[in-house]
Amino acid sequence: MRGARRYLHSMSETTNTKLIRGRTGDWEIVLGLEVHAQVASNAKLFSGAAVGAGAEPNSQVSLVDAAMPGMLPVINRRCVEQAVRTGLGLKAQINLKSRFDRKNYFYPDLPQGYQISQFKDPVVGEGEVIVERDDGSTFVVGIERLHLEQDAGKSLHDQDPNATYVDLNRAGTALMEIVSKPHMRSSEEAAAYVKKLRTILIYLGTCDGDMEKGNLRADVNVSVCRPGGHDRFRETGSFSHLGTRCEIKNVNSFRYIQQAIEYEARRQIEILEDGGSINQETRLFDPGKGETRSMRSKEEAHDYRYFPDPDLLPLELDPAWVKAIEDSLPELPDAKKARLQSQYGLSAYDAGVLIIEQDKADFYELAARGRDAKLTSNWVTNELAAKLSASHQDFADSPIGPGAIAELVTLIEQGVISSKIAKDVFERMWAGEGAPGDIVEKQGLTQMSDTGELEAIIDKLIAENPGQAAAVKDKPQAIGWFVGQVMKATGGKGNPGVVNGLLRGKLGLG
Ligand code: ADP
Ligand code: MG
Numbered sequence: 001m002r003g004a005r006r007y008l009h010s011m012s013e014t015t016n017t018k019l020i021r022g023r024t025g026d027w028e029i030v031l032g033l034e035v036h037a038q039v040a041s042n043a044k045l046f047s048g049a050a051v052g053a054g055a056e057p058n059s060q061v062s063l064v065d066a067a068m069p070g071m072l073p074v075i076n077r078r079c080v081e082q083a084v085r086t087g088l089g090l091k092a093q094i095n096l097k098s099r100f101d102r103k104n105y106f107y108p109d110l111p112q113g114y115q116i117s118q119f120k121d122p123v124v125g126e127g128e129v130i131v132e133r134d135d136g137s138t139f140v141v142g143i144e145r146l147h148l149e150q151d152a153g154k155s156l157h158d159q160d161p162n163a164t165y166v167d168l169n170r171a172g173t174a175l176m177e178i179v180s181k182p183h184m185r186s187s188e189e190a191a192a193y194v195k196k197l198r199t200i201l202i203y204l205g206t207c208d209g210d211m212e213k214g215n216l217r218a219d220v221n222v223s224v225c226r227p228g229g230h231d232r233f234r235e236t237g238s239f240s241h242l243g244t245r246c247e248i249k250n251v252n253s254f255r256y257i258q259q260a261i262e263y264e265a266r267r268q269i270e271i272l273e274d275g276g277s278i279n280q281e282t283r284l285f286d287p288g289k290g291e292t293r294s295m296r297s298k299e300e301a302h303d304y305r306y307f308p309d310p311d312l313l314p315l316e317l318d319p320a321w322v323k324a325i326e327d328s329l330p331e332l333p334d335a336k337k338a339r340l341q342s343q344y345g346l347s348a349y350d351a352g353v354l355i356i357e358q359d360k361a362d363f364y365e366l367a368a369r370g371r372d373a374k375l376t377s378n379w380v381t382n383e384l385a386a387k388l389s390a391s392h393q394d395f396a397d398s399p400i401g402p403g404a405i406a407e408l409v410t411l412i413e414q415g416v417i418s419s420k421i422a423k424d425v426f427e428r429m430w431a432g433e434g435a436p437g438d439i440v441e442k443q444g445l446t447q448m449s450d451t452g453e454l455e456a457i458i459d460k461l462i463a464e465n466p467g468q469a470a471a472v473k474d475k476p477q478a479i480g481w482f483v484g485q486v487m488k489a490t491g492g493k494g495n496p497g498v499v500n501g502l503l504r505g506k507l508g509l510g
Contacts, residue, residue, distance in 0.1 A: 016139070018186040019227060022269045027224045029265045030233075030242050031190045032182035035197060036175050036250075037207040038151065038215040039082045045150050045174035046073030046116065046312075053213050057156075057167040065172040067111035072311050075100075079174040080315065081325060082206040083123050083148050086176055088326050089204045090143050092127025096322070099314040100148075103304045109153035109166050117177075119306045122147035123315060129180075130334055131196045132356070134188065136349030141193050142181035151175050176207070182221065182242065185230065187261035191254045194218055199333050199356050217252040221245045222264040224272070243268070244278040248285050248292050260285040264292045336361055344373035353381045359395035360385070366402035371409045379405050383423070387430055400429050408436040420492050421445050449495040451502065457489050458482070458502055472507045479503055 019026040044051055047064035064071045087094050101119040124146035130138050153171035155164050178197065184190045198216055201207040209216050223243035232241040246268070248260045263285075268278050281297040308314075331339070333355045340351040340361070354361045354377065368376040384405065388398055408425060411417045417425060417440055428439045440446055448454060461482060462469045472478045479500075486499050503509075 016133070016185055016189065017227065017230070018188075020224070020265060020269060022273050024273050026227050027265075027269050027272075028227050028230060029185060029187075029261065030182050030223045030225060030230050030245075031184035031186075031261060032221040032245070033180045033184070033190060033193065034219040034221070034247075035178045035180075035194060036151075036217050036219070037086075037178060037201055037209075039079050039148075039174035039176055040205060040207055041076065041078050041082060041174055043076055043078070044172040045076055045079050045148065047076075047172055049172065051173050055169055057165070057169060060169040061171065065111075065168055067113070073116065073309075075312065075315065076174065079148060080123065080317075082174075083146060083176055084317065084322055085204050085325050085329065086178075086201065086206045087124030087127065087146055088322075088329060089200050089206075089332055090124070090127035090129060090146070090178070092143055092146065093125030094317070094322055095121065095123055095125055096317045096319060097121065097314060098123040098147075100309045100312045101306045102309045103149075103306055105304060107152065107155075108164065109155045109168070109171065111153075111168065111171065115150050115152065116309055116312070117149035118147035121314075123317075129193065129197055129200065131189070131193050132352040133192055136347070136352055138348075138352075139183075139189065141183045144179040144181050146176055146178045149175050149177055182223075182230075182233070182245075187258040187265075190220065190261055191258050194257060195254060195356065196333070199358070203330060203332055203358055205330075211252050211254075214250075214252055217250050218257060220248045220251055220257060220260055220264075222248065222261055222268070223278070224265055224268045243272075244280050246278065246281050246283050246292075248283045249295065251285050256285055256287055259287070259290050260292055263290060267292065340364075344368060344377075346373055346377055350374070350377045350381065353377075357395060363395045363398065363402050363405075367405040367409070369406070371406060372413055375412065376405065376409050379409060379426075383426055399432070404429055404435060411436055411440060415447060415449065415495060415497075416440065417445055417447050418492065418494075418496055420487075421447065424492075445493065447495045448490050448493045449498050451498060454486065454490075454494060454499060454502055455506075457486055457494075458499075458506055461485050461489070462506060469507055472509065476509055479507060479509065482507070 017028050019028055041051060043049065044065060047062040049062040049065055050060045064073055084094055098118055098121045100116050102114040103117045103119065104114040106113055122145045126145070127143035129141045129143060131141055132138055151170050151173040153166055153168040155166055157164050159165045180193065184193055198209040202209045207216060211217065223245040225241065225243040229241045233239065246264060248264060251257050251260050264283070271278060279297050282295045283292040284295050285292050337351045337355045340346050340354060341348060354364050360380065364377060364380045367380060384398065384400060388395065408422060408429070412419055412422050425436050425439050425445060429436055433439050468478065468481060482503050483499055486494050
């Protein structure tokens with residue numbers, strides 16, 4: 001009993017279990033993510049070479065990035081600042097002392113023969129992210145750590161049939177690796193977590209969040225266990241209650257994250273139900289096939305022989321510097337959400353939908369000033385958002401500005417047009433026909449509220465349809481038919497409130 005109650009409690013407060021039915025019973029999924037976010041910075045982590053996609057191959061490579069003998073790395077203060085800013089945005093512990101380690105491995109696009117990373121002592125420790133689900137409810141994902149590391153270059157296998165080319169432009173670019181605790185329970189929760197994390201990074205200005213360019217990508221750790229395993233893990237902290245995990249490398253879209261998890265969980269369940277066991281291994285997701293496949297198993301896993309990089313001093317941060325970064329933080333998504341709720345009286349759901357994109361929230365606030373907050377939010381998050389998304393545009397470059405949406409909402413609020421006509425006006429706005437007020441005037445769309453005119457239409461309708469009129473007395477819902485007919489006769493311009501009032505009076509519904 002106690003267990004059942006605690007379970008319900010944890011559902012609302014932490015994460016939602018989505019059970020998967022197998023042949024031998026139910027299973028639950030457990031997920032932990034390692035997100036690689038490219039630091040927004042003009043220069044690389046340990047060199048002054050420029051950062052940015054689209055440049056000529058090997059045109060943004062310093063002698064340090066190319067690992068020429070005798071070159072020494074110099075830490076880029078800006079990158080550290082961005083990592084600290086991100087840590088503060090994740091409500092995380094900032095470690096005033098951290099250090100860099102060498103992670104040794106050979107790869108053609110890694111000229112040093114090692115990656116400089118942070119292994120034992122990362123710059124940021126434990127934090128948390130509050131995540132919105134699609135239904136507006138929230139859950140919390142714990143952050144284990146955030147560390148700084150170098151990105152590798154790029155091997156190009158498709159330029160020549162017999163050779164591989166190497167582009168070092170990306171080599172040495174600063175990455176933040178943000179490691180979550182295994183706190184997610186479904187593919188939807190994992191995608192929602194990455195979405196919220198991405199939003200926070202964009203608000204902070206520490207990563208541009210461009211997943212198509214690979215500037216934000218996730219390694220997804222997936223395991224399955226019998227129901228209750230995750231709750232026992234949360235209670236005791238012991239990983240023994242969880243299944244063996246597989247790590248799916250470098251997944252770079254919300255859709256792929258979900259597909260990879262769904263496939264991988266099914267694969268593991270089938271193995272376990274056939275009496276097998278899961279090999280801890282690194283896997284790749286193949287978007288074409290929708291499958292994951294093995295890259296390397298833990299037994300073959302690299303021994304990276306980490307050791308502190310002798311070329312770099314330990315990183316020591318001045319508390320006053322950290323405090324100054326904290327004082328300069330912008331309003332972050334959760335604070336903005338709370339403010340939108342209190343200032344405009346929006347629901348948690350509506351506010352959550354608005355804040356997930358900073359430009360959308362800004363657009364909303366410009367449009368909502370002095371207007372019906374909920375109505376404005378509907379127009380921004382439903383009609384306009386749908387149009388923008390269908391044409392692959394953002395709120396920042398919306399062809400319909402906040403002033404035009406404000407004008408449209410005002411026309412509805414003042415009863416000049418009905419919501420139905422407003423949709424028509426909106427279509428014309430989108431088609432570039434001008435401001436809503438002008439469209440209404442030019443097209444003669446002003447709502448009919450003149451009782452005399454409407455009365456004449458209604459009288460005629462009742463006279464022509466005596467049977468229907470009599471039926472309304474026994475079945476008041478049947479009034480809807482008359483409302484429809486009046487709207488038809490007025491081309492949708494009849495003021496619904498006035499039409500209803502007149503009909504009720506004339507049909508004897510009081
Ligand atoms: P590694 O460096 O080998 O990948 P980490 O300790 O950095 O190991 O953990 C990587 C990720 O794996 C973390 O995000 C963590 O939450 C996740 N994780 C650990 N155990 C499990 C598990 N049983 N199921 C799902 N995810 C897990
Ligand atoms: Mg890992």
